[in-house]
Amino acid sequence: xxxxxxxxxxxxxxxxxxxxxxxxxxxxxxxxxxxxxxxxxxxxxxxxxxxxxxxxxxxxxxxxxxxxxxxxxxxxxxxxxxxxxxxxxxxxxxxxxxxxxxxxxxxxxxxxxxxxxxxxxxxxxxxxxxxxxxxxxxxxxxxxxxxxxxxxxxxxxxxxxxxxxxxxxxxxxxxxxxxxxxxxxxxxxxxxxxxxxxxxxxxxx
Numbered sequence: 001x002x003x004x005x006x007x008x009x010x011x012x013x014x015x016x017x018x019x020x021x022x023x024x025x026x027x028x029x030x031x032x033x034x035x036x037x038x039x040x041x042x043x044x045x046x047x048x049x050x051x052x053x054x055x056x057x058x059x060x061x062x063x064x065x066x067x068x069x070x071x072x073x074x075x076x077x078x079x080x081x082x083x084x085x086x087x088x089x090x091x092x093x094x095x096x097x098x099x100x101x102x103x104x105x106x107x108x109x110x111x112x113x114x115x116x117x118x119x120x121x122x123x124x125x126x127x128x129x130x131x132x133x134x135x136x137x138x139x140x141x142x143x144x145x146x147x148x149x150x151x152x153x154x155x156x157x158x159x160x161x162x163x164x165x166x167x168x169x170x171x172x173x174x175x176x177x178x179x180x181x182x183x184x185x186x187x188x189x190x191x192x193x194x195x196x197x198x199x200x201x202x203x204x205x
Contacts, residue, residue, distance in 0.1 A: 095146070097123065099130045106130075108146040112161050112177055114139050116154035126179060149192045151175060151185045159196050 094105040106123075115122045116136040123130040132139075140150050147159045157175060164176040165185075173185045173193075185193065194200075 095143075097130060097132060099132060108143065108148075109158070109160060111143075111148075111158055112179070112181060113158065113183065114143065114148065114156040149189075149195055151183060151189050151192060153186065153188070155183050157183060162196055165193065165196075 093107065095108050096103055096105050106125075110125050111123050112126065113124050114136065115124060117131070119133060119135075121132050121134050121136055121139050123132065136150075136154060136156065140148065140156055143156060148156045149159050150156055157177065161177040162175050163178055166174040166176060166182075168174065171187060173190070175183050175185055177183070
């Protein structure tokens, strides 16, 4: 009998054993396990179920059910993490701009400010600048995720370049950026200055 069982197990994936209704019903009832069981307990129960079988058909059915349960359990675990992976934000390191008939990629951290010039804007860096045919409002929407703030109807600044706020007697103020570049802050956009720092100490933001 042991030789018969061993030979049947070798080709178990190639055989389609006939199923007896009575045995199938009793086996299905026996194979049901509690979803709350721990992994170690489930594995032990699986081995116990195989040892208790009395025929090659039963061994085949038990192995097939255990395989299906394992695939289903792992599939559920992967499904739990898939929504989290899909919503993970993707932060691009470059921005693409079209200038002089070509598209170039620049690091937004290198841009000091954006200045409106009629129907165009100037992306100003320390060593050079780019003239783009775009409105300042659209530039504000696209560059906001990179830390750019609107401080004037015609100026966006990169908050990482701001070093100092200089109030004036007229109620307006100036922003001093790295390299001693200065921009006026209008009263309309003065409220945006609170976004320059996560915490304000010893002063009212």
